[in-house]
Amino acid sequence: MLVSKTRRALTAGAGAAALLSAATASADYKLNLTRGVTPISQGAYDMHMLILWVCVAIGVVVFGTMFISIIRHRKSKGAKPAQFHESTAVEIVWTIVPFVILVSMAIPATRALVAMEDTSNSDISIKVTGYQWKWGYDYMDEGVSFISTLATPKEQIYNQQDKGEHYLLEVDNPIVVPVKKKVRLLITSNDVIHAWWVPKLGMKKDAIPGFINEMWFRIDREGTYRGQCAELCGKDHGFMPIVVEAKNEADYRQWIADQKGAKAADAAAADRDWSMAELMERGEKKYAANCAACHQASGEGIPGTFPALKGSAIATGPVAQHLDRVMNGKAGTAMAAFAGQLSDVDLAAIVTYERNAWGNNTGDLVQPSEVKAAR
Amino acid sequence: MSTATTHDAHHEEHPSGLARWIFTTNHKDIGTLYLLFALLMFIVGGAMAMIIRAELFEPGLQFVEPQFFNSMTTMHALVMIFGAVMPAFVGLANWLIPMMIGAPDMALPRMNNWSFWILPFAFAILISTLFMDGGAPAGGWTMYPPLVLQTGNAFPFLIFAVHLMGISSIMGAINVIVTIINMRAPGMTMMKMPLFVWTWLITAYLLIATMPVLAGSVTMLLTDRFFDTSFFDAAGGGDPVMFQHIFWFFGHPEVYILILPAFGIVSQIIPTFARKPLFGYSSMVYATASIAFLSFIVWAHHMFTVGMPLTGELFFMYATMLIAVPTGVKVFNWVSTMWKGSMTFETPMLFAVGFVVMFTIGGFSGLMLAIAPVDFQYHDTYFVVAHFHYVLVTGAVFAIMGATYYWLPKWTGHMYSEKLGKLHFWLSTISVNVLFFPQHFLGLAGMPRRIPDYSPQFTEFNQLSSIGGFAFGLTQLLFVYIVIQTIRGGEKASEQVWEGAHGLEWTLPSPPPYHSFSTAPEIK
Ligand SMILES: [Cu+2]
Numbered sequence: 068m069l070v071s072k073t074r075r076a077l078t079a080g081a082g083a084a085a086l087l088s089a090a091t092a093s094a095d096y097k098l099n100l101t102r103g104v105t106p107i108s109q110g111a112y113d114m115h116m117l118i119l120w121v122c123v124a125i126g127v128v129v130f131g132t133m134f135i136s137i138i139r140h141r142k143s144k145g146a147k148p149a150q151f152h153e154s155t156a157v158e159i160v161w162t163i164v165p166f167v168i169l170v171s172m173a174i175p176a177t178r179a180l181v182a183m184e185d186t187s188n189s190d191i192s193i194k195v196t197g198y199q200w201k202w203g204y205d206y207m208d209e210g211v212s213f214i215s216t217l218a219t220p221k222e223q224i225y226n227q228q229d230k231g232e233h234y235l236l237e238v239d240n241p242i243v244v245p246v247k248k249k250v251r252l253l254i255t256s257n258d259v260i261h262a263w264w265v266p267k268l269g270m271k272k273d274a275i276p277g278f279i280n281e282m283w284f285r286i287d288r289e290g291t292y293r294g295q296c297a298e299l300c301g302k303d304h305g306f307m308p309i310v311v312e313a314k315n316e317a318d319y320r321q322w323i324a325d326q327k328g329a330k331a332a333d334a335a336a337a338d339r340d341w342s343m344a345e346l347m348e349r350g351e352k353k354y355a356a357n358c359a360a361c362h363q364a365s366g367e368g369i370p371g372t373f374p375a376l377k378g379s380a381i382a383t384g385p386v387a388q389h390l391d392r393v394m395n396g397k398a399g400t401a402m403a404a405f406a407g408q409l410s411d412v413d414l415a416a417i418v419t420y421e422r423n424a425w426g427n428n429t430g431d432l433v434q435p436s437e438v439k440a441a442r
Numbered sequence: 443m444s445t446a447t448t449h450d451a452h453h454e455e456h457p458s459g460l461a462r463w464i465f466t467t468n469h470k471d472i473g474t475l476y477l478l479f480a481l482l483m484f485i486v487g488g489a490m491a492m493i494i495r496a497e498l499f500e501p502g503l504q505f506v507e508p509q510f511f512n513s514m515t516t517m518h519a520l521v522m523i524f525g526a527v528m529p530a531f532v533g534l535a536n537w538l539i540p541m542m543i544g545a546p547d548m549a550l551p552r553m554n555n556w557s558f559w560i561l562p563f564a565f566a567i568l569i570s571t572l573f574m575d576g577g578a579p580a581g582g583w584t585m586y587p588p589l590v591l592q593t594g595n596a597f598p599f600l601i602f603a604v605h606l607m608g609i610s611s612i613m614g615a616i617n618v619i620v621t622i623i624n625m626r627a628p629g630m631t632m633m634k635m636p637l638f639v640w641t642w643l644i645t646a647y648l649l650i651a652t653m654p655v656l657a658g659s660v661t662m663l664l665t666d667r668f669f670d671t672s673f674f675d676a677a678g679g680g681d682p683v684m685f686q687h688i689f690w691f692f693g694h695p696e697v698y699i700l701i702l703p704a705f706g707i708v709s710q711i712i713p714t715f716a717r718k719p720l721f722g723y724s725s726m727v728y729a730t731a732s733i734a735f736l737s738f739i740v741w742a743h744h745m746f747t748v749g750m751p752l753t754g755e756l757f758f759m760y761a762t763m764l765i766a767v768p769t770g771v772k773v774f775n776w777v778s779t780m781w782k783g784s785m786t787f788e789t790p791m792l793f794a795v796g797f798v799v800m801f802t803i804g805g806f807s808g809l810m811l812a813i814a815p816v817d818f819q820y821h822d823t824y825f826v827v828a829h830f831h832y833v834l835v836t837g838a839v840f841a842i843m844g845a846t847y848y849w850l851p852k853w854t855g856h857m858y859s860e861k862l863g864k865l866h867f868w869l870s871t872i873s874v875n876v877l878f879f880p881q882h883f884l885g886l887a888g889m890p891r892r893i894p895d896y897s898p899q900f901t902e903f904n905q906l907s908s909i910g911g912f913a914f915g916l917t918q919l920l921f922v923y924i925v926i927q928t929i930r931g932g933e934k935a936s937e938q939v940w941e942g943a944h945g946l947e948w949t950l951p952s953p954p955p956y957h958s959f960s961t962a963p964e965i966k
Contacts (some may be wrong), residue, residue, distance in 0.1 A: 408556065
């Protein structure tokens with residue numbers, strides 16, 4: 068804090084000086100852009116420092132001249148005004164000199180940009196889908212896919228509990244990638260525009276419904292890297308973080324194998340009959356993770372924006388219609404199609420839960436097999 | 443307020459009381475209305491900013507829910523841009539252009555009245571959305587689909603309000619152009635016009651070229667939502683990114699609409715207090731024109747992350763960097779005007795010098811943002827928030843405040859309190875830097891914009907920024923007080939007001955007669 072106060076004092080006088088002192092503290096991630104852990108982020112950092120220093124240098128010259136003038140050429144010091152007001156030569160010089168500086172910055176910038184946009188020869192492709200408000204990951208070559216949502220409890224957000232170390236930057240299912248491999252992301256969205264950004268990986272790209280964007284990274288060091296959605300995407304835009312775990316090749320392989328095992332177990336579970344108690348228990352959890360952001364934990368929704376499910380015509384009407392709304396969503400509204408995001412068991416559990424919670428006592432029990440049949 | 447004008451014996455009586463303001467076709471009355479309206483919106487938009495900074499004082503949700511927070515950021519921007527800064531410039535144009543070019547009034551007085559009186563209705567509609575089912579618009583002032591299409595009942599009201607603002611701006615712009623082209627006193631050639639007139643002429647053309655584009659884009663949103671079109675919906679063959687292209691084709695010239703008149707103001711103030719003619723008058727005019735031209739071919743630098751082809755990214759990066767050249771010329775010219783002058787630092791000059799320094803800092807961060815490979819890191823973070831508040835608050839708003847101090851004695855016939863004016867400047871300058879400078883660090887450290895809650899690593903700088911914000915907000919009450927005090931009385935102002943002032947407006951009495959120049963003045 069003290070450091071920043073002195074910095075601030077400088078700002079009032081000369082902003083350039085403040086920028087400069089920020090730059091010297093470059094090791095401190097809190098003040099300056101991160102160097103990150105990929106060639107791209109390193110390139111971005113180098114460009115950033117270059118242009119920052121160029122700006123500081125120009126600032127020193129321009130503001131320096133101005134402050135000399137402000138100190139010397141005052142009426143109170145008896146300064147008599149000169150009457151010059153034109154010089155074509157000077158005008159030409161200060162048009163050309165900045166132009167040359169700009170060209171010299173454009174050259175490395177072009178080089179960096181070309182490297183960043185080259186997504187060819189990747190080792191792994193992962194499809195990233197933005198949802199309001201969570202991320203879906205799909206390892207296209209492995210058949211592994213999952214949804215990743217905020218893991219910070221509501222109590223921490225509403226200040227009823229102390230905030231954890233990774234407050235708002237923690238998820239239930241992080242995305243895992245191997246180090247030293249070129250990972251290509253294929254980024255899209257299911258509803259509104261989001262943007263996938265992890266500062267230490269050096270780049271962000273928009274997730275746009277109906278279109279696929281590409282970006283790549285190659286992480287040098289094992290570790291956990293955190294980021295957030297960077298494009299305003301509605302109510303919980305601030306609550307859809309990204310966590311990337313970079314592991315060595317062996318650990319990564321092991322993780323993939325675990326994911327496949329879990330998926331097989333889930334598929335098997337869909338084939339048996341579930342009891343009401345089991346479905347309600349699972350349904351409550353899955354509802355909280357996937358639906359409560361809009362329809363609220365109380366099922367009462369937010370009037371005017373998100374309808375109540377408590378006592379709603381659909382949640383207490385025919386099962387088929389209810390299931391259809393949840394699986395296929397409603398086009399043109401915030402109600403997304405969940406068929407692709409959730410497993411048969413989860414969908415069955417959620418629908419059962421909605422039909423029996425908050426006094427919607429329909430008594431209906433929806434089995435995973437029914438969901439499977441409806442797909 | 444009646445002191446602001448005096449009756450002119452040679453002219454017909456005009457109504458007094460409320461009717462005077464409703465039916466007025468007088469450029470000074472309308473200018474005053476615009477300026478007071480802008481001040482009111484500045485307070486409304488400022489109050490919203492206070493809510494934002496209060497919520498961001500600490501991590502966690504304390505005061506407002508995320509949806510309402512998003513409404514605040516959205517409405518703050520719309521109110522400040524369309525309600526405060528633009529009307530303030532139109533108000534200044536109304537007051538000053540006829541006096542500066544030696545005309546009796548604006549060329550199209552009835553349209554002038556209408557273009558003002560649309561605004562209170564537009565903003566009443568916009569602000570009423572706060573009380574509607576589903577809340578006020580919360581998709582950002584940029585109104586990107588598909589998110590904006592999720593707005594509740596407020597949606598059509600948002601679109602209609604934007605249409606009204608656009609109509610008002612276009613009419614104001616037509617009036618400025620017609621006045622400048624047709625009403626100049628004999629001998630007032632184009633290249634003799636004060637720079638404020640020049641920058642407004644160019645701004646007016648930008649308005650006419652871009653406001654219809656905004657109107658078109660929001661109309662497409664309207665038909666997408668209500669009439670089953672799919673301009674911006676991929677499922678129907680449309681493209682949400684097309685909206686962004688159209689929007690920023692308006693939006694980028696718009697940011698120059700918000701700054702070119704400020705360039706004009708500063709170019710009037712600095713020579714007066716340096717007691718030396720503006721350096722490089724003609725290069726200033728050409729630089730303004732080049733900036734205006736370039737502003738039409740750089741729009742996609744707001745959207746480097748949407749996934750444009752590499753060649754597109756390169757084009758928009760180069761074109762954007764190019765804007766630094768004419769902008770640099772302007773800054774160099776201002777510094778050269780000061781050089782070897784005989785300077786005094788009354789309040790308007792303080793604001794002008796503050797403008798040059800802090801606008802240039804905003805220009806530096808702008809240049810940094812232009813570099814696409816790093817913009818991928820800066821984009822949509824607090825670095826961008828810091829950047830545009832440096833150019834808009836310490837840029838445009840500081841220029842408007844400087845202009846107020848500079849011309850207020852002319853308008854009212856009274857001198858403002860120099861002591862309070864200086865106090866206002868210094869408190870504003872210190873607090874505004876405490877408010878916005880730390881936001882650079884927040885952005886670089888990775889804090890996205892438009893979030894109601896954040897990771898605790900960002901706490902210190904957010905607190906600093908909020909403290910600066912509250913101080914800046916409070917300081918502006920001092921400004922309101924000074925303006926009211928000056929309107930109501932004070933030391934008599936002379937015709938020329940400032941020792942070094944040149945230009946036709948300073949040849950009129952203070953306050954000037956109801957119709958500025960009934961007979962055209964002679965221009966030497
Ligand atoms: Cu998002």
